[in-house]
Amino acid sequence: MLEQILVQTVNGLVNGMVLALVASGLTLIFGIMDVVNFAHGDLVMLGGFTGAVTVAHTGNFWLGLLVASVVIGLFGALLQITTLRPLIGRDPLTTIIATFGISLVLQKYALWQFGPTAQNIPQPIAGRFELFYLQYPWYRLGAAVMAGAIIGALYLFLKFGKYGIWIRATTQDRVMAAAMGIPVPLVHTGVFAIGAAMAAASGVLFAPLAAVTQTMGFDFTLRAFIVVVVGGMGNLGGSILAALFISLLEAYASLVVSPSQAVIVSFVALILTLLFRPTGLFVPTPK
Amino acid sequence: MLTLADVHTHYAKSHILHGISLEVQPGEVVGLLGRNGVGKSTTLKSIMGLVRPSQGRITFEGRDITGMASHKVAHLGIAYVPEDRRIFKLLTVMENLRTGLDRGGLTEARRRELLDKVYESFPVLGERKNQLGGTLSGGEQQMLAIARAMMLEPKIILLDEPTEGLMPRMVSQIRDIIARLHGDRVAILLVEQDVGLTLGASSRCYIMEKGLIRHQASSAALKADPSAIHQYMGV
Numbered sequence: 461m462l463e464q465i466l467v468q469t470v471n472g473l474v475n476g477m478v479l480a481l482v483a484s485g486l487t488l489i490f491g492i493m494d495v496v497n498f499a500h501g502d503l504v505m506l507g508g509f510t511g512a513v514t515v516a517h518t519g520n521f522w523l524g525l526l527v528a529s530v531v532i533g534l535f536g537a538l539l540q541i542t543t544l545r546p547l548i549g550r551d552p553l554t555t556i557i558a559t560f561g562i563s564l565v566l567q568k569y570a571l572w573q574f575g576p577t578a579q580n581i582p583q584p585i586a587g588r589f590e591l592f593y594l595q596y597p598w599y600r601l602g603a604a605v606m607a608g609a610i611i612g613a614l615y616l617f618l619k620f621g622k623y624g625i626w627i628r629a630t631t632q633d634r635v636m637a638a639a640m641g642i643p644v645p646l647v648h649t650g651v652f653a654i655g656a657a658m659a660a661a662s663g664v665l666f667a668p669l670a671a672v673t674q675t676m677g678f679d680f681t682l683r684a685f686i687v688v689v690v691g692g693m694g695n696l697g698g699s700i701l702a703a704l705f706i707s708l709l710e711a712y713a714s715l716v717v718s719p720s721q722a723v724i725v726s727f728v729a730l731i732l733t734l735l736f737r738p739t740g741l742f743v744p745t746p747k
Numbered sequence: 748m749l750t751l752a753d754v755h756t757h758y759a760k761s762h763i764l765h766g767i768s769l770e771v772q773p774g775e776v777v778g779l780l781g782r783n784g785v786g787k788s789t790t791l792k793s794i795m796g797l798v799r800p801s802q803g804r805i806t807f808e809g810r811d812i813t814g815m816a817s818h819k820v821a822h823l824g825i826a827y828v829p830e831d832r833r834i835f836k837l838l839t840v841m842e843n844l845r846t847g848l849d850r851g852g853l854t855e856a857r858r859r860e861l862l863d864k865v866y867e868s869f870p871v872l873g874e875r876k877n878q879l880g881g882t883l884s885g886g887e888q889q890m891l892a893i894a895r896a897m898m899l900e901p902k903i904i905l906l907d908e909p910t911e912g913l914m915p916r917m918v919s920q921i922r923d924i925i926a927r928l929h930g931d932r933v934a935i936l937l938v939e940q941d942v943g944l945t946l947g948a949s950s951r952c953y954i955m956e957k958g959l960i961r962h963q964a965s966s967a968a969l970k971a972d973p974s975a976i977h978q979y980m981g982v
Contacts, residue, residue: 622849629835629846636833639795640846641821641899 463592464715470591470600472711473704477604477611478669480703481662482680483687484611484696485655491694492631492651494552495544498559500659501681502566507532507660508672509570512579521584525606525664529657536656540649548648563677570674578671581664603665610661611700614654618696627651631694686730692740701742705729748773748934749794749825749903754803754813756786756793763789765958766803771903774932776925778945778966781955782980787938788830790955791905794936795827796820808902822850826901830908830938832892836881840872843880843891847898865894868927886917893924903934910941922948942980946970954979 486500510531511524518524543562547554583599590596618624630637630647638644662680663672670676683706688694691702706726713722733741749771756764763786771777779787792798794805796817805813812820821827826847835843844865848858866873869890875883880891889909896904906925910918918941925948928935939945945952946966954962954975962975969976 622845625838625842625845625849628838628842632835632837633833635797635817636829636835637846638817639797639821639827639829640895641818641850642846643818645816 467591467594468711468715469708472708474600474604476704476707477607478662478666479683479687479707480700481607481610481658483684483699483703484614485658486684487688487694487696487699488651489655490688492627493548493648495555495559498556498681499562499566500684501677501679502563503532503536503656503659504663504680505570505672505674505677506566507663508667509574509579510660511664511667512581512672515581521581524581525661528660528664532660533653533657537649537653540652545645567674567677574674578673580671581667583668599668603669606665607662610658623650683726686726690729690733690741692743695740695743698740698742748808750806752804754793754800754805756789756798756800763958764793767960769953769960771934771936774934776929776935776937776949778949778952779936779938779955780942780945780952780976780980785955786958787955788907791827791907791936791938794905795825821899824902826896826899826904828892828896828904828906828909830911832888834880834888834891836879838880839877840880840891841876843895844898847895861898865897868924869894886913889913901933903936904928905936907938908940910939910944918944942976
């Protein structure tokens with residue numbers, strides 16, 4: 461039993477890191493633009509497909525990761541300029557409807573372009589190691605480390621980079637940031653592009669663990685959304701902790717119930733958070 | 748340098764500015780007096796592009812800036828110190844200053860110069876440069892707001908009630924800062940409730956009432972004959 465718990469801890473942490481990568485993009489976008497991006501999971505999906513196509517043509521996984529992040533990042537910038545920029549400052553409902561619409565369009569596009577069958581990316585790191593009773597693939601750990609590295613790079617960029625300070629200033633006070641000469645519309649587009657690129661990277665990292673299908677996006681959006689609410693809307697550190705927390709909960713729950721039922725604990729966590737601590741579990745108590 | 752001609756501004760359905768006309772010359776300190784709610788802050792916000800005037804023209808150095816995006820207004824050399832200071836509370840003092848420093852065309856040497864100057868004018872900001880903006884006292888936040896505006900090397904600073912809620916000791920410090928900026932040939936459009944400070948710091952004043960400029964005079968004339976101030980401000 462103890463061994464099972466330890467294996468599930470590793471599983472939970474691995475899934476949690478990939479989920480954290482999706483959720484950090486979502487929370488970053490929400491924090492700065494007050495936009496809940498319901499198409500975020502579909503950017504994960506498109507990233508997965510872009511990566512799969514690139515890997516199929518070049519055989520190079522890392523190139524696939526890079527190409528998917530860049531292409532989807534640019535695509536995200538284009539999406540933001542054409543559909544979200546005109547809606548900034550309007551009723552949040554309009555952006556929810558707009559991103560939901562984008563989500564549907566992207567799914568149908570993927571169905572048309574890549575077909576209904578799942579696509580796979582072979583694991584770039586072969587080999588397994590012995591984890592108690594399991595032959596555990598090294599790639600799973602590799603994916604978690606990569607996700608962690610990307611989140612770490614984002615953190616350093618936000619903390620020390622010139623544009624990172626612009627992003628934090630704009631997130632805190634859009635009006636004053638503009639008055640200080642920060643080109644706020646450009647910062648919004650940039651943040652959306654970064655979020656999209658991170659979603660695409662998660663899609664590529666996740667693809668060798670499961671498969672890429674045109675309907676996978678909704679599940680990612682939903683899980684990332686739960687994480688963002690539980691972690692505190694717009695709070696990056698909170699989202700990362702919440703992603704690990706939720707994934708660990710699900711991993712432990714699947715010891716007792718089937719993995720598809722284990723998702724229920726996420727919703728329970730979401731409901732309890734909204735009931736008892738709507739500002740989020742992993743943020744300081746608001747004064 | 749800065750000219751407003753018949754500027755009207757609305758917030759939703761309420762008509763706040765009913766045709767403001769005023770001007771500020773290079774290096775000049777101009778006071779904008781009036782009771783609460785007469786539209787002084789809205790005048791500054793209209794200049795800064797934070798609210799869009801419905802009518803009228805605002806020009807800066809001969810260029811029409813009416814309704815221009817705020818960040819572009821800032822790039823032209825107009826800095827804004829709002830009434831509520833609006834420090835980036837979760838950014839350190841240094842990062843707050845960097846929001847104005849991280850712009851194109853600024854050499855490393857010039858950056859250092861600007862920072863040194865600010866730390867010299869406001870030693871407390873130098874001591875607290877790695878502290879979060881939100882942990883500063885009200886007076887320190889006011890200094891940071893002014894220092895942050897100075898990072899833009901502005902030609903004019905729109906200063907909205909800088910002494911509001913400050914201790915007397917801080918008020919005299921603000922007076923010194925205004926004098927120092929004036930010495931550096933930075934123009935200031937000063938909105939203040941403190942009539943004494945405003946008349947002392949400025950060369951001319953406009954007095955506003957209900958969204959209109961009712962009176963303008965040199966500060967010396969207003970000091971000699973404060974009847975207009977009594978009339979429009981009730982003091």
